[in-house]
Amino acid sequence: MAQKVLVIGSGGREHALAWALARSSRVERVYVAPGNAGTVWASSDGLAESRNVPVSVDDFPGLIALAKTENIALTIVGPEVPLAAGIADAFTEAGLPVFGPSKAAAQLEASKAFAKDFMKKHGIPTGDYRTFTSFEQADKYLSEVSGPVVLKASGLAAGKGVIVLDNLDKLRQALRRMMQDKVFGEAGDTVIIEERLSGPEVSVLAFSDGKTIVPMPPARDHKRAFDNDEGPNTGGMGCYTPVPDVSQAEIDEIKRTILQPTIDGMREQGTPYSGVLYAGLMRTTEGFKVIEFNCRFGDPETQVILPLLESDLFDIAKACAEERLNEIDIRWKKGACATVVLASPGYPDQYPKGLSISGLDKAALHKSVSVFHAGTAIDGNGLPITGGGRVLNVSAVGSDLPEALKRAYNAIEDIHFDGMHFRRDIGKNYA
Ligand code: AMP
Ligand code: GLY
Secondary structure (H helix, E strand, O other), X not given: XXXXXXXEEOOHHHHHHHHHHOOOOOEEXXXXXXXXXXXXXXXXXXXXXXXXXXXXXXXXXXXXXXXXXXXXXXXXXXXXXXXXXOXXXXXXXXXXXXXXOXXXXXXXXXXXXXXXXXXXXXXXXXXXXXXXXXXXHHHHHHHHOOOOEEEXXXXXXXXXXXXXXXXXXXXXXXXXXXXXXXXOHHHHXXXXXXXOOOOOEEEEEEEEXXXXXXXXXXXXXXXXXXXXXXXXEOOOOEEEEOOOOOOHHHHHHHHHHHHHHHHHHHHHOOOOOEEEEEEEEEEEOOEEEEEEEEOOOOOOOHHHHHXXXXXXXXXXXXXXXXXXXXXXXXXXXXXXXXXXXXXXXXXXXXXXXXXXXXXXXXXXOOOOEEEEEOOEXXXXXXXEEEOOOEEEEEEEEEOOHHHHHHHHHHHHOOOEOOOOEOOOOOOHHHO
């Protein structure tokens, strides 16, 4: 029997989740709360309809009421903030099936101090670190420490809480802003000062039901705003999967040394981890080490991983929620997928909103291309306008990465909004 599902969130990741769920033969309707201009469509052959519902991601009673009224078979939570605030616990208490970790399990992302202590306790490879709750002690340590370090706010800081700087004075200023000026609020009350590692980075996301863990193909995000990795850090300007320089044998090793021990450790501690475990990794001369954990699908990683998923996302997510992931065979398409983020003028700093977007229909006609909306809205005339910093993610599948990239960049030529900027070197050099 076909069922209704709810996706919580409003970015490109949530559009990609709704897109994949609407292709499930088990799904008759997708609701996205609150969604964006791209997450609304009518049903057609083999595709379930998708509707937006104006309930915000932090309105747990409103979301629970929606799930009950609409008889939602499964809710998938996109962003980390509601997970860290306990949305999965609230749904579970209300008797509603949910895909995403509990508040206690989401600590792996919400508290870097928790994550680092957990990794140390369970022998999961990560950089050496110290945790501080006193500004004076942290500041003293910074001036004494030998070797390069990275400063991190322990709590959630919307991707801005990691400071990598060579200059000691600047690092101390950043510490002061974090701990004394409280630029990240309570998230900066505890800080981590961590050994600075170097090497290529890779994101490995995995489905888990708390016991079984199944990695997805590895992905690589481009975090800097401009070509050649110049400019400020962003939420991600483009991404590709798989990653040619990470072999299947290495994925197996990452599963054995990092992913499975994490899931086992969380279960042993009485806080089983179910949902997506996202491991941000660096390949160092001593092997792969964890840079960070996220408790959810990545954005824009999801926009390249899901187009390659051959199996049914609804079946996988439901099996995770019901602790029977071992019964599911997860298959992936051959080939590669790349996404390029089209950003607002000025992003990641100040940017205007409400710019009209043209060419979306034409771009979507390109072979193997999906245009996922991120920061978009609909104006009074029903037309798409910009509504955020990262506006659109143009994803394309190809038989290999160069073909996927070519298709994505060709489709972008049809899209326009004033001041639109994007990187032209996504996937170039495969690094
Ligand atoms: P995160 O928000 O934890 O993903 O960190 C953002 C970026 O900071 C990562 O993608 C890395 O490039 C960098 N970073 C974080 N931790 C370290 C570290 N220990 N050594 C070197 N770079 C790091
Ligand atoms: N792409 C990085 C993240 O989702 O955190």
